[in-house]
Amino acid sequence: MGEKLLELKDLSIDYKIKDGYLSAVNKVNFTIDRGEVFAIVGESGCGKSTLAHSILRLLPGGNEIVTGEIHFKDEDLTLVDQERMEHVRGKEIGMIFQNPLDSLNPVFRVGDQIEEALLLDDMSEEDAYKRVIELFKDVKMPDAEERAKSFPHELSGGMRQRVMIAMMLSRNPELLIADEPTTALDVTIEAQILEILKQMKKEFNAAIMLITHNFGLVAEIADKIGVMYAGEMVEQGDVFEIFENPQHPYTKLLMKALPSGTKNDGRLQTIDGSVPRITEKKPECRFANRCPLADEKCRTENPPMEWISDTHYCKCFHLGEEEK
Amino acid sequence: MSKKKEKANKPKKVILNQRFDDTFRQCIHNSNFMIGFFIILSVILIAVFSGVLEPYPYDEQMVGPRLEGPSWEHWFGTDNYGRDELSRVIEGSKLALWVAFLGASVELALGITIGLAMGYFGKWVDRTFSFLTDLTWCIPGTILALAVVTIIGKGLTNTIIAVSLVAWAGYARPVRSKTMSLKNMAFIETGRAFGESSRAIMFKYIFPNVVPSLIVMVSMNLPGTIMSTTTLSYLGLGSQPPSADWGLALSDGMKFISRAPWLSIYPGLALVYTTLGFNLLGEGLRDILDPHMKSQ
Numbered sequence: 001m002g003e004k005l006l007e008l009k010d011l012s013i014d015y016k017i018k019d020g021y022l023s024a025v026n027k028v029n030f031t032i033d034r035g036e037v038f039a040i041v042g043e044s045g046c047g048k049s050t051l052a053h054s055i056l057r058l059l060p061g062g063n064e065i066v067t068g069e070i071h072f073k074d075e076d077l078t079l080v081d082q083e084r085m086e087h088v089r090g091k092e093i094g095m096i097f098q099n100p101l102d103s104l105n106p107v108f109r110v111g112d113q114i115e116e117a118l119l120l121d122d123m124s125e126e127d128a129y130k131r132v133i134e135l136f137k138d139v140k141m142p143d144a145e146e147r148a149k150s151f152p153h154e155l156s157g158g159m160r161q162r163v164m165i166a167m168m169l170s171r172n173p174e175l176l177i178a179d180e181p182t183t184a185l186d187v188t189i190e191a192q193i194l195e196i197l198k199q200m201k202k203e204f205n206a207a208i209m210l211i212t213h214n215f216g217l218v219a220e221i222a223d224k225i226g227v228m229y230a231g232e233m234v235e236q237g238d239v240f241e242i243f244e245n246p247q248h249p250y251t252k253l254l255m256k257a258l259p260s261g262t263k264n265d266g267r268l269q270t271i272d273g274s275v276p277r278i279t280e281k282k283p284e285c286r287f288a289n290r291c292p293l294a295d296e297k298c299r300t301e302n303p304p305m306e307w308i309s310d311t312h313y314c315k316c317f318h319l320g321e322e323e324k
Numbered sequence: 325m326s327k328k329k330e331k332a333n334k335p336k337k338v339i340l341n342q343r344f345d346d347t348f349r350q351c352i353h354n355s356n357f358m359i360g361f362f363i364i365l366s367v368i369l370i371a372v373f374s375g376v377l378e379p380y381p382y383d384e385q386m387v388g389p390r391l392e393g394p395s396w397e398h399w400f401g402t403d404n405y406g407r408d409e410l411s412r413v414i415e416g417s418k419l420a421l422w423v424a425f426l427g428a429s430v431e432l433a434l435g436i437t438i439g440l441a442m443g444y445f446g447k448w449v450d451r452t453f454s455f456l457t458d459l460t461w462c463i464p465g466t467i468l469a470l471a472v473v474t475i476i477g478k479g480l481t482n483t484i485i486a487v488s489l490v491a492w493a494g495y496a497r498p499v500r501s502k503t504m505s506l507k508n509m510a511f512i513e514t515g516r517a518f519g520e521s522s523r524a525i526m527f528k529y530i531f532p533n534v535v536p537s538l539i540v541m542v543s544m545n546l547p548g549t550i551m552s553t554t555t556l557s558y559l560g561l562g563s564q565p566p567s568a569d570w571g572l573a574l575s576d577g578m579k580f581i582s583r584a585p586w587l588s589i590y591p592g593l594a595l596v597y598t599t600l601g602f603n604l605l606g607e608g609l610r611d612i613l614d615p616h617m618k619s620q
Contacts, residue, residue, distance in 0.1 A: 091519055094518075097510055102511060103511050104511050105529055105532070105533075107532040107533055
């Protein structure tokens with residue numbers, strides 16, 4: 001599509017724990033081009049958020065080991081110093097968090113919080129205020145002037161998420177990382193937020209890395225999808241290809257687990273079991289214990305990356321096989 | 325457009341006024357707060373207008389007979405140099421407030437900065453300063469302050485610094501625990517994702533959230549600071565003669581306690597009055613600001 005903006009090369013994140021290591025993210029590769037929306041899908045605990053936080057170096061700190069490369073434009077973010085990182089955060093890569101309810105400083109008015117951020121960029125106070133109102137209008141905040149004077153606790157969840165988005169857009173980042181931006185919100189607000197994100201993408205040509213477990217959201221907005229399971233990117237490709245032709249058994253099961261049709265279709269399908277805790281890296285497919293197609297090979301060898309088309313790959317031995 | 329804005333502004337103003345009214349009413353109805361407030365206000369007024377209120381210069385000797393009891397000319401009597409005791413007690417209020425102000429400033433500056441750093445950075449910073457705060461708590465404060473004064477020298481300002489160097493731990497610990505609980509909150513992460521430096525996070529994001537609990541702590545700790553400084557003055561390490569410090573006056577008065585008890589009683593009463601004022605003020609503020617008390 002456009003030029004490469006972010007490229008992850010063999011990124012692995014391990015947490016040091018009492019009895020060794022916990023592999024949260026394992027050898028993940030992907031690229032995001034300018035103006036593109038890349039969605040990462042997966043169930044809770046599969047490493048999506050860890051991956052997102054690691055890009056901005058926002059992991060709790062202390063006991064995680066990050067290996068691999070994170071190329072943003074033409075530098076490796078794993079190597080830059082703290083000062084440069086602080087400059088990248090907010091200015092070049094913005095991030096929206098999952099829980100808007102306590103993502104804002106409770107003691108300042110929301111307008112002032114955004115203004116404060118704008119002042120980091122040498123803007124006059126008057127211009128900053130005007131820009132805040134403009135941004136609030138951009139994110140469809142009702143009563144923009146009024147709301148800028150509100151404290152976070154006076155706003156609803158949807159409004160607070162709008163404030164967050166306005167805040168992250170205020171400095172025109174080239175990449176926006178949205179970590180489950182709508183999980184805590186109801187469906188109508190979700191649709192509005194989605195609309196805002198779409199508009200942002202169009203207007204500012206911003207790339208968005210969307211982390212979600214909501215396939216509906218993905219279908220609406222994403223250009224590319226990466227499906228994560230237990231810290232590994234098991235399938236990745238163009239949004240249409242994945243939806244039409246899912247290859248990995250996990251992706252297929254996820255699609256089946258989507259509610260569709262009427263309630264007469266019977267119970268919603270689920271995937272048995274849960275994401276395993278990976279404490280040692282051994283050659284095996286991490287999905288083997290829950291996979292309907294798993295055989296001996298899956299438990300002893302790492303599945304290779306199989307390219308289905310130029311833009312679509314999948315890590316599995318059983319491509320094209322149907323469930324027995 | 326402007327009309328619309330006006331309309332939108334109105335209800336907000338009412339709410340703000342109402343909130344202010346509520347707090348104001350709570351203050352009025354809290355007898356502890358009101359009594360404390362007026363006591364401290366009176367001390368401040370006395371200190372400010374000390375030049376007008378003092379009937380005689382506080383350090384001029386022989387304005388009356390020596391060691392004379394309270395009379396119309398000398399309401400609080402006179403001391404062994406024939407100085408007017410009332411003037412000296414009034415002059416002492418300035419020193420007491422200076423102690424409260426400077427002491428609180430130094431204690432807060434140290435306590436907040438160190439507390440924030442302990443809570444925010446954790447690890448060795450936390451361990452080192454936790455050790456120091458534990459140390460200041462297991463040795464009696466006065467003795468520690470005595471040790472500091474002997475190192476940095478006598479004098480009121482030095483005494484205040486010595487007391488503050490011991491008392492900062494009282495602020496650092498609560499600030500530390502508050503910081504630790506705040507630093508994992510989502511809005512801190514937002515700040516970091518927004519490109520704020522560690523220092524900005526500490527002072528712009530965490531500190532404002534610590535302030536409400538500090539206000540109460542300050543008014544509760546101030547009497548302690550005044551008392552410790554007075555103690556050191558009493559022991560002869562703080563204010564030096566001819567200063568009108570209440571602690572110094574107490575220790576001078578001790579020599580004549582049986583002949584001229586008024587020399588100890590009036591400075592002592594002034595001291596009790598001031599510390600009581602701060603205590604009541606703190607007590608009242610705690611009740612007003614504590615949300616748990618509000619619901620009752």
